[in-house]
Amino acid sequence: MTAGGFDSATRISVGQALTAEDIAAAGLHADEDVARYATRLGDDALILSQRLSWWISRAPELEEDIALGNIALDLLGHARSLLTYAGTAGGKTEDDLAYFRDEDDFTCVHLVQLDPGDFGHTIARQLVYSLYAYELYTALSHSDDPTLAAIAQKAVKEVEYHVDHAWQWAMRLGDGTEESHRRMQAGLDQVWPFVDELFEDDDLTDRLKGVAVQPSSLRPAFDDAIRRVLAESTLELPSVPQARTGGRRGEHRESLGFVLAEMQSLARMHPGASW
Amino acid sequence: MADSSPQASTDPGTTATSSPEQEQFDRIIEQDSRIEPRDWMPDAYRKALTRQISQHAHSEIIGMQPEGNWISRAPSLKRKAILIAKVQDEAGHGLYLYSAAETLGTPRSVLNDQLLTGKAKYSSIFNYPARSWADVGAIGWLVDGAAIQNQVPLCRCSYGPYGRAMVRVCKEESFHQRQGWEILHSLANGTPAQKQMAQDAVNRFYGPALQMFGPPDGDSPNSQQSMQWKIKRFSNDELRQRFVDMIVPQAEALGLTLPDPDLRWNEERGHYDYGDLDWDEFKAVLSGNGPCNAQRMAHRIRAHEEGAWVREAAAAHARKQADVETKESTLLRHA
Ligand SMILES: [Fe+2]
Ligand SMILES: [Fe+2]
Numbered sequence: 001m002t003a004g005g006f007d008s009a010t011r012i013s014v015g016q017a018l019t020a021e022d023i024a025a026a027g028l029h030a031d032e033d034v035a036r037y038a039t040r041l042g043d044d045a046l047i048l049s050q051r052l053s054w055w056i057s058r059a060p061e062l063e064e065d066i067a068l069g070n071i072a073l074d075l076l077g078h079a080r081s082l083l084t085y086a087g088t089a090g091g092k093t094e095d096d097l098a099y100f101r102d103e104d105d106f107t108c109v110h111l112v113q114l115d116p117g118d119f120g121h122t123i124a125r126q127l128v129y130s131l132y133a134y135e136l137y138t139a140l141s142h143s144d145d146p147t148l149a150a151i152a153q154k155a156v157k158e159v160e161y162h163v164d165h166a167w168q169w170a171m172r173l174g175d176g177t178e179e180s181h182r183r184m185q186a187g188l189d190q191v192w193p194f195v196d197e198l199f200e201d202d203d204l205t206d207r208l209k210g211v212a213v214q215p216s217s218l219r220p221a222f223d224d225a226i227r228r229v230l231a232e233s234t235l236e237l238p239s240v241p242q243a244r245t246g247g248r249r250g251e252h253r254e255s256l257g258f259v260l261a262e263m264q265s266l267a268r269m270h271p272g273a274s275w
Numbered sequence: 276m277a278d279s280s281p282q283a284s285t286d287p288g289t290t291a292t293s294s295p296e297q298e299q300f301d302r303i304i305e306q307d308s309r310i311e312p313r314d315w316m317p318d319a320y321r322k323a324l325t326r327q328i329s330q331h332a333h334s335e336i337i338g339m340q341p342e343g344n345w346i347s348r349a350p351s352l353k354r355k356a357i358l359i360a361k362v363q364d365e366a367g368h369g370l371y372l373y374s375a376a377e378t379l380g381t382p383r384s385v386l387n388d389q390l391l392t393g394k395a396k397y398s399s400i401f402n403y404p405a406r407s408w409a410d411v412g413a414i415g416w417l418v419d420g421a422a423i424q425n426q427v428p429l430c431r432c433s434y435g436p437y438g439r440a441m442v443r444v445c446k447e448e449s450f451h452q453r454q455g456w457e458i459l460h461s462l463a464n465g466t467p468a469q470k471q472m473a474q475d476a477v478n479r480f481y482g483p484a485l486q487m488f489g490p491p492d493g494d495s496p497n498s499q500q501s502m503q504w505k506i507k508r509f510s511n512d513e514l515r516q517r518f519v520d521m522i523v524p525q526a527e528a529l530g531l532t533l534p535d536p537d538l539r540w541n542e543e544r545g546h547y548d549y550g551d552l553d554w555d556e557f558k559a560v561l562s563g564n565g566p567c568n569a570q571r572m573a574h575r576i577r578a579h580e581e582g583a584w585v586r587e588a589a590a591a592h593a594r595k596q597a598d599v600e601t602k603e604s605t606l607l608r609h610a
Binding site: 020046048054056057058059060061062063064065067069070072073076078079080083094095098099118119171172173175176177179180183255262263265266267270272273274275 | 336339346347348349351352353354355356358359363366367369370373408428458462465466468469497542551559574578579582583584585586587588589590591592595609
């Protein structure tokens, strides 16, 4: 299956046309469903980046200000590419989508919306998201949609580092001191109710067979990886019930409204302005 | 660049008693070569450098805060990305500088304690608030711009590790200045409200940015010694003058005015004259009574304290790993 209007498809290949600017300049036109799919992945990356960038100037050590900043920057890059591509369906820019959509129109999962907790909570969330995103982008690299495939092929290399970062910290915290073990386990317990939502198939992913990744297909590899890292870190797989979610349908946590209020405030004070 | 230090070829040093080590040190300074960590150096040189480099490092770290405030609200995703990268660069600068300071024998943890207990100072400019998005532009253009004027000559500093750290830092600072100028350029060419925002920011940051070069030469007791040691190459007023000469045409290109009625070209001097700066305010801010001193310190202290358990965990894990490795290698040896 192709996603409408691929006259410039040859320009979209690995190592080429991967940034938001390149995608915007390539004259692409994503079809509606592909745009919806790109939007949800873009929203996940955008909100997680927004959450993570909070740490810059607040991290436990300078090296972590830099590392977490790096990851936030990578995620923002993924969001920009995905939202730019999504915007091509309706003549919108990445900024139209990021700053001028209301809460109901965002389709991010609840995991990325959770209020920031301590460093253990952040590492737990990063571990879960990065392991999921690694499997996601690995699979999406083979998408029939060349733009999504190219974005994914670039992203997966970066996410590999994010996995490594979270994995290393899970081990340090799990194995470090009594307090760090307790906090890391608590972080895992807090984010765990939001894991299932990552792997839910729905009408959209069903319709986009070959283009989108079936989220449920990623679960076994994720489970394997998470079991390994938890075992190495002397941490336990949480046994907590799953939360009611609905992020993909625009049903969000209260916290998302606050994230968006802050993120969008300045842009909305000056509609139509350029920066 | 010519060396403008008038004492360059005469008395480069300190003491009257001339040990062979002192003579060797003096010779290195005189020949414009570099002192390296293992070379002998006078205690006063070591102390002055440790002070300067660590204050510079602290400034980079505290300097992350005013602009860091705007990461969450940056008005476009592209600007957000550039800003994250910039603030992250400043953390990197802090790291290189702490490493350079450590080569003089004081560990980073001690330097950090000096910052947190208020014993060490940092650049007073970061005690001013970044109230609007335009302040991010003004900080990049004026504050990073002033930092470049200060730091380019430091690339030739007599102490090797500091000079080399500055080479890396300066490359990034010039990106920062460019980006700040671009932010202001977009605003100055935007809506009337955006242009006003840009002008307000420049009005607020102009004076404090000029004060980043330190007190006037007549009032700067440490400068002379520092120039003799070739740590500093130009006086505070010389650097300030260069900075003013640089920013006047840049402000014109932006279509913004600089808030100084005395600013005018002096044909005779071949430089811009500028008005008196408020040095009472400078001293007040430096001594702790600026608009944000307490806030900046509280932020840093909180981050340090809340991160303690993480650093302890990392250290404990590293110790356990080392124990395992020692045991393994012992086993190997006995195998
Ligand atoms: Fe810097
Ligand atoms: Fe800078």
